[in-house]
Amino acid sequence: MRHYVGGGFDASGVPFPLVDPVTGRTVGEVPAASRELVDRAVGAAREALRGPWAGWSPAERSRALHRIADGIEGRFEEFVAAECADTGKPRALASTVDIPRAVANFRAYADLLAGRGERSWHTETPDGRGALNYTVRKPLGVVAVVSPWNLPLLLLTWKVAPALAMGNTVVAKPSELTPSTACLLAEVIAGAELPAGVFQLVHGHGADAAGQWLTEHPGVDAVAFTGESRTGSAIMRAAADRLAPVSFELGGKNAGLVFADADLERAVEGTLRSAFTHSGQVCLCTERVYVERPVFEEFAGALAAGAKDLAGYGPMISAAHRDKVLGHLARAAADGEVLAGGGVPSFGDARDGGFWVEPTVLAGLPEDHPAVREEIFGPVVHLAPFDTEEEALALANAGPYGLAATVWTGDLSRAHRVAPALDVGIAWVNTWNLRDLRTPFGGVKASGIGREGGDHSLDFFSEPMNVCVKL
Numbered sequence: 001m002r003h004y005v006g007g008g009f010d011a012s013g014v015p016f017p018l019v020d021p022v023t024g025r026t027v028g029e030v031p032a033a034s035r036e037l038v039d040r041a042v043g044a045a046r047e048a049l050r051g052p053w054a055g056w057s058p059a060e061r062s063r064a065l066h067r068i069a070d071g072i073e074g075r076f077e078e079f080v081a082a083e084c085a086d087t088g089k090p091r092a093l094a095s096t097v098d099i100p101r102a103v104a105n106f107r108a109y110a111d112l113l114a115g116r117g118e119r120s121w122h123t124e125t126p127d128g129r130g131a132l133n134y135t136v137r138k139p140l141g142v143v144a145v146v147s148p149w150n151l152p153l154l155l156l157t158w159k160v161a162p163a164l165a166m167g168n169t170v171v172a173k174p175s176e177l178t179p180s181t182a183c184l185l186a187e188v189i190a191g192a193e194l195p196a197g198v199f200q201l202v203h204g205h206g207a208d209a210a211g212q213w214l215t216e217h218p219g220v221d222a223v224a225f226t227g228e229s230r231t232g233s234a235i236m237r238a239a240a241d242r243l244a245p246v247s248f249e250l251g252g253k254n255a256g257l258v259f260a261d262a263d264l265e266r267a268v269e270g271t272l273r274s275a276f277t278h279s280g281q282v283c284l285c286t287e288r289v290y291v292e293r294p295v296f297e298e299f300a301g302a303l304a305a306g307a308k309d310l311a312g313y314g315p316m317i318s319a320a321h322r323d324k325v326l327g328h329l330a331r332a333a334a335d336g337e338v339l340a341g342g343g344v345p346s347f348g349d350a351r352d353g354g355f356w357v358e359p360t361v362l363a364g365l366p367e368d369h370p371a372v373r374e375e376i377f378g379p380v381v382h383l384a385p386f387d388t389e390e391e392a393l394a395l396a397n398a399g400p401y402g403l404a405a406t407v408w409t410g411d412l413s414r415a416h417r418v419a420p421a422l423d424v425g426i427a428w429v430n431t432w433n434l435r436d437l438r439t440p441f442g443g444v445k446a447s448g449i450g451r452e453g454g455d456h457s458l459d460f461f462s463e464p465m466n467v468c469v470k471l
């Protein structure tokens, strides 16, 4: 585990333990970046802005992104193994989602960049000769990328790729819980013929550590962050003094709406996936499902049966996170019904030392209950009935978050009426987590600021500048 600063690897810093969530055992050590190292990383990134990187054409940067994608593909199995080791997620998930999406992130922005044009306007002038206005896009400068533990490489590269595409330099800080694939990424970038200082990696914790020192650093021009809403507030305060732009992808408490006219089998199957993928540790996961009353019992019975049958799921990321999830479950069991799960699975092997929670289906809780209102970020979903479309929308739109929602219906008109009326950044109809990387991605209310994806990312990571030429 090493930092990567100014084109060189560095293992300095007080080490902190890396814990395997599957067994709870300490499996390694990670050096925590000192404030001096963070300074050095930002300094190297500033320096690189004035170096040869500034002269690289979009086509050259696009080719560099493809080289990075090639590099990840060339070490695909290592990346998969590292992601599984850090997160405990099933291999099937890391090998079909996390690592391929990291590759796709670099390729998608490389291609978007290569195909991007500039706008121009012809302007009338009193002398009749006119003027030509055209817009050029310039990098923001040094971008800090701070990412979470749930989809470590996918979410890191989702920001690093467009930031590099637009000619910025980057200092990245992955979650202290999942540093391994970021280390591999630094090795790949080191071999991708980018000038020294274009990409930096520093490890460490958030508050009063590398994360905070980086995001409050006066040499950082913009902050791209994915993580908890509370952390977003802290980072925004840190960035406010120097008016640095921020792009935030934050928490959610995503609703699913199941109408009686839906294909119920498909809705159950889709909800099992949307609630329990990566044991609920995906920001887009559904944590509350509202079901039209005539099909409530049937849906609840089928979902509970499906949850009990789930196999091959992974653990919570840490003991602290497991305890938070179990705290919610204890309160929910006291105040409502547990239709499936609710406890800790027993394996009779080393996994009993890990941070496991059973896939859990709850019902009967009031809407203001913490388990229905707060983001749990675990394998927990609450079911409640509704009677009318208006009521369903009001329930889904209540609460502080607005990231994603899923609508299950067989009525085309209802689908188009309900989906756009949801207060979220992303609504799915009869599916979940189907992503096209060109589309806007982000949340409203406490779920985020700004949009990423496609041109939205390329726009955030650059500053438009107008040039006016009198003809």
Ligand code: NAD
Pocket: 146, 147, 148, 149, 150, 151, 155, 173, 174, 175, 176, 204, 205, 206, 207, 208, 210, 211, 212, 213, 215, 226, 227, 228, 229, 231, 232, 234, 235, 249, 250, 251, 252, 282, 283, 375, 377, 403, 443, 447, 448
């Ligand atoms: P977190 O906010 O605890 O940590 C995220 C990152 O921020 C880590 O690298 C951490 O070290 C750093 N950090 C923490 N405090 C900081 C501070 N004061 N200053 C600077 N950096 C700081 O989030 P997490 O627990 O790693 O991730 C889970 C959260 O992320 C959930 O809320 C989830 O919904 C959210 N998430 C959102 C999206 C999205 O796209 N909207 C995607 C994935 C995860």
